[in-house]
Amino acid sequence: xxxxxxxxxxxxxxxxxxxxxKGISTNAxxxxxxxxxxxxxxxxxxxxxxxxxxxxxxxxxxxxDFGKRTAANIIRKHxxxxxxxxxxxxxxxxxxxxxxxxxxxxxxxxxxxxxDAFLGYPKSDPHGDPIxxxxxxxxxxxxxxxxxxxxxxxxxxxxxxxxxxxxxRFLDKQEIGLGKNIEVLDKEPFDDSFxxxxxxxxxxxxxxxxxxxxxxxx
Amino acid sequence: xxxxxxxxxxxxxxxxxxxxxKGISTNAxxxxxxxxxxxxxxxxxxxxxxxxxxxxxxxxxxxxDFGKRTAANIIRKHxxxxxxxxxxxxxxxxxxxxxxxxxxxxxxxxxxxxxDAFLGYPKSDPHGDPIxxxxxxxxxxxxxxxxxxxxxxxxxxxxxxxxxxxxxRFLDKQEIGLGKNIEVLDKEPFDDSFxxxxxxxxxxxxxxxxxxxxxxxx
DNA sequence: AATAATTTTTAGGCAAGACTAAAAATTATT
DNA sequence: AATAATTTTTAGTCTTGCCTAAAAATTATT
Ligand SMILES: [Mn+2]
Ligand SMILES: [Mn+2]
Ligand SMILES: [Mn+2]
Ligand SMILES: [Mn+2]
Numbered sequence: 001x002x003x004x005x006x007x008x009x010x011x012x013x014x015x016x017x018x019x020x021x022k023g024i025s026t027n028a029x030x031x032x033x034x035x036x037x038x039x040x041x042x043x044x045x046x047x048x049x050x051x052x053x054x055x056x057x058x059x060x061x062x063x064x065d066f067g068k069r070t071a072a073n074i075i076r077k078h079x080x081x082x083x084x085x086x087x088x089x090x091x092x093x094x095x096x097x098x099x100x101x102x103x104x105x106x107x108x109x110x111x112x113x114x115x116d117a118f119l120g121y122p123k124s125d126p127h128g129d130p131i132x133x134x135x136x137x138x139x140x141x142x143x144x145x146x147x148x149x150x151x152x153x154x155x156x157x158x159x160x161x162x163x164x165x166x167x168x169r170f171l172d173k174q175e176i177g178l179g180k181n182i183e184v185l186d187k188e189p190f191d192d193s194f195x196x197x198x199x200x201x202x203x204x205x206x207x208x209x210x211x212x213x214x215x216x217x218x
Numbered sequence: 219x220x221x222x223x224x225x226x227x228x229x230x231x232x233x234x235x236x237x238x239x240k241g242i243s244t245n246a247x248x249x250x251x252x253x254x255x256x257x258x259x260x261x262x263x264x265x266x267x268x269x270x271x272x273x274x275x276x277x278x279x280x281x282x283d284f285g286k287r288t289a290a291n292i293i294r295k296h297x298x299x300x301x302x303x304x305x306x307x308x309x310x311x312x313x314x315x316x317x318x319x320x321x322x323x324x325x326x327x328x329x330x331x332x333x334d335a336f337l338g339y340p341k342s343d344p345h346g347d348p349i350x351x352x353x354x355x356x357x358x359x360x361x362x363x364x365x366x367x368x369x370x371x372x373x374x375x376x377x378x379x380x381x382x383x384x385x386x387r388f389l390d391k392q393e394i395g396l397g398k399n400i401e402v403l404d405k406e407p408f409d410d411s412f413x414x415x416x417x418x419x420x421x422x423x424x425x426x427x428x429x430x431x432x433x434x435x436x
Numbered sequence: 437a438a439t440a441a442t443t444t445t446t447a448g449g450c451a452a453g454a455c456t457a458a459a460a461a462t463t464a465t466t
Numbered sequence: 467a468a469t470a471a472t473t474t475t476t477a478g479t480c481t482t483g484c485c486t487a488a489a490a491a492t493t494a495t496t
Contacts, residue, residue, distance in 0.1 A: 025473080025474085026473075026474055026475085027472095027473065027474080037473075037474060037475085038474085038475070038476080038477095040474090041474065041475055041476085057474080057475070058473080058474060058475080
């Protein structure tokens with residue numbers, strides 16, 4: 001059984017490992033968790049003792065299979081709770097993260113499986129991120145950043161990269177969201193912005209925004 | 219904002235104060251929380267500093283109005299989560315306590331009110347205990363211990379005193395539960411047991427059991 | 437009223453998880 | 467290759483929440 005703090009470290013390392021292919025550095029973990037490198041060193045020593053990860057001084061860390069399964073399970077809980085909050089309790093997609101961050105640590109063999117069933121076995125969370133199954137398997141959806149699309153390519157919005165409240169509320173304001181049809185009408189070389197048509201409506205989108213929207217091409 | 223540990227102390231003191239009318243002793247708290255008296259002394263000093271309770275050395279403690287409101291709010295969360303677990307996630311009344319013990323500490327302004335609405339503003343939890351409103355007001359139901367009823371008195375089962383899994387599963391086995399009609403057919407002076415009719419079925423009930431069932435007389 | 441038993445508090449310590457400051461190792465730059 | 471910059475670790479401290487053992491206060495018993 002892991003403490004809340006340990007679980008937050010495990011989850012963070014898992015997320016960082018999904019991006020980089022090398023060992024995850026002390027500093028990267030510290031930055032994500034808004035803590036100090038020295039605190040991270042303490043914790044990764046402990047997690048190494050607990051066989052969650054492999055650690056050699058100055059070399060960064062790598063999750064073991066056990067560590068990966070543990071992480072996937074925490075993420076499964078986090079995302080199922082997010083679905084619950086949005087679908088049953090009228091939360092918006094920019095409000096759920098903070099609460100799910102707490103709920104993901106609730107320990108109960110029965111709770112999560114029943115919640116999963118109650119929600120109808122959802123495949124993804126309100127941000128389009130896939131929900132791991134009980135064994136930690138994560139269905140990978142084929143998706144591309146909007147910023148990588150060429151002129152006249154189109155598809156459906158299936159996820160976001162940045163899940164901050166600010167960005168999500170910005171998308172709401174622009175009426176951009178999961179399931180929306182998006183077509184690239186033109187790319188502006190000057191500032192790398194995009195002219196797009198979203199559900200019939202034309203608009204200009206900055207490169208920064210395009211870099212945080214995932215599209216499933218059609 | 220209170221820590222989980224602080225919240226558990228506050229809730230426990232509130233429950234103890236509901237029984238006794240004097241100040242709550244260090245030992246009573248320690249016993250309920252399965253901790254040591256010295257730990258309790260440490261904590262009540264801290265809670266006294268935080269204006270949750272009034273403490274004079276060797277005199278026991280009394281919750282302030284603020285402390286009572288805080289306690290009622292934790293209990294509100296605990297009981298609403300219990301309702302959720304039973305009504306939505308197929309938990310039985312003997313399974314909910316442990317999980318609710320964790321869920322009651324989740325901090326979210328929005329979460330509990332939405333949960334309350336989602337559940338249809340329930341008035342009591344799966345054990346028949348009343349759910350405090352947002353201001354901490356606790357509706358008091360008129361109820362009597364089955365053991366205090368006289369021969370030929372009758373009513374409806376509205377609550378239990380002992381909420382241990384063992385007792386609740388025993389009641390399930392005997393098909394005794396909330397909402398059941400109970401009539402005292404006879405009292406046996408030899409062992410203070412009760413001959414009762416529960417939803418039409420006659421059975422004998424020990425004094426110990428009768429001491430843990432609440433009846434609303436009719 | 438004195439003594440015994442019980443309760444409560446104090447004193448001192450420990451583990452978890454954070455921090456700062458300094459040392460050591462690694463990586464980048466000249 | 468030597469030096470500078472950066473990253474990481476170590477050493478030492480702090481707070482929270484718990485513990486044991488001993489001292490102090492209260493309550494019960496003779
Ligand atoms: Mn978390
Ligand atoms: Mn999410
Ligand atoms: Mn609790
Ligand atoms: Mn209950």
